[in-house]
Amino acid sequence: MRQRYVDTGKLPGILTMIYRRGALAHLGMAGSIDIERDKPMREDAIFRIYSMSKPITAVALMMLVEEGQIGLDDDVATYIPSWKNLGVYATGMPSIVPVAGPAYMTTPVERPMKVIDLATHTSGLTYGFLNRTAVDDAYRRAHVADFNAEGGLDAMIEQLATLPLEFSPGTAWNYSVSIDVIGYLVQKLSGMRFGEFLRNRLFEPLGMTDTAFCCPPEKLGRLGSCYMPGNGGGLKVQDDAGNSFFAAPPALESGGGGLVSTAHDYMRFCRMMLNGGTLDGVQILSPKTVALFSLNHLPGNREVAEMAPPGMFSEASYAGVGFSIGCGVNIDVARTRLPGTLGEYFWGGAASTAFWIDPKEELAVVFMTQVIGSDARLTLRRDLRTLVYSAMTESFA
Structure with missing residues (x-):
């Protein structure tokens, strides 16, 4: 992988960690965390994990489910009353400011939005950066879920109450701010700021000391720069480590994409899940709850x-x-055209990071790099998966 991705300049550097059957099976590093400052990849490098934040937020939700504070089949409007009358976009132009009369027309939902719809991206919400529909455009103009948004998660919920849904909940799948909404629910039900809940209930108990919504000054030397493909080839800086956006606490703590972490920290999270919800004597979830992550929760499978x-x-x-709780799940190995296992669950981040957990093989893989918008992302994850499984000379029956 080094020859194909680092030596050719497609990625600045890579860090791969593989854990299997109770032991660290592989730790590999190559390249740099900061090309401009000639800083080599290091084992404790800090990365923007973007959407790899989603499974962490999903675990936070399931902690509250286990406590009886919320249920996956509950109506979202039970906890967000202002969403009770959300409709599905039909026509018009959603507005981000009050206008005289309705700016758009909606149709009623077929059924209320459920908490499970948020966890599986079947809620009818969207992302502004998708650039597909009028609703996407309204999100974009309103800066919905922007890390800099004043008022944080509370203000985001108020914004979304004024915008239509893309579709009736449960009828389609659309990548969206749904997991950020879950972060809001955790915050509201726990009585703690979302980042405080994660720190007190998840990160500190698991020893994930470098995972947070920002990188503090004393750790900035370990934060890598983030890149994007240059117009003439090679890479150009997208977020410079010396002046990073992630150096300061965000106004909005995005459970969908706002965390920074290390390979070691994220592997501790994976090991907890691989071990049925417990790590080093600390129980986060029960084994039965963790087993739900290996199932497809999309309607009709x-x-x-x-x-x-x-x-x-x-x-x-x-x-x-399929889609599990905050992450994808393998439901047909043959259709993926890749080696794998039914029930393994996974996801990745916008900066080309990736992870997966394979309970049947007692395997967890964490891959870190920092490039946004690279066409190599899908082949990178394909190659990583192929190399990991082809290195295994035996497997469970």
Whole structure:
């Protein structure tokens, strides 16, 4: 992988960590965390994990489910009353400011939005950066879920109460701010700021000392720069480590994409899940709850590819993939065209990071790098998966 991705300049550097059957099986590093400052990749490097924040937020939700504070089949409007009358976009132009009369027309939802719809991206919400629909445009103009948004998660919920849904909940799959809404629910039900809940209930108990919504000054020397493909080839800086956006606490703590972490920290999270919700004597979830992450929660056991709109933004290939609680799940190995296992769950981040957990093989893989918008992302994850499984000379029956 070094020759194909680092030596050719497609990635600045890579860090791969593989854990299997109770032991660290592989730790590999190559390249740099900061090309401009000639800083080599290091084991304790701090990365922007973007959407790899989502499974962490999903675990926070399930902690509250186990405590009886919320249920996956509950109506979201039970906890967000202002969403009770959300409709599905029909026509018009959603506005981000009050106007005289309705700016758009909606149709009623077929059924109320459920908490499970948020966890599986079947809520009818969207992302502004998708650039597909009038609703996407309204999100974009309103800066919905922007890390700098004043008022944080509370203000985001108020914004969303004024905007229509893309579709009736449960009828389609659309990548969205749904997991950020889950972060809001955790915050509201716990009585703690979302980042405080994660720190007190998850990160500190698990020893995830470098995972947070920002990188503090004393750790900035370990934060890598983030890149994007240059116009003439090679890489150009997208977020410079010396003046990073992630150096300061955000106004909005995004459970969908706002965390920074290390490979070691994220592997501790994976090991907890691999071990049925417990790590080093600390129990986060029960084994039965963790088992839910290996199941497809899409209606009718459908695949993401069946429910997603054409040309959907992708952080993964969707063939053979269902959706679990905050992450994808393998439901048809043959259709993925890759080695793998039914029930393994996974996801990735916008800066080309990736992870997966394979309970049957007692395997967890964490891959870190920092490039946004690279066409190499899907082949990178394909190659990583192929190399990991082809290195295994035995497997469980």
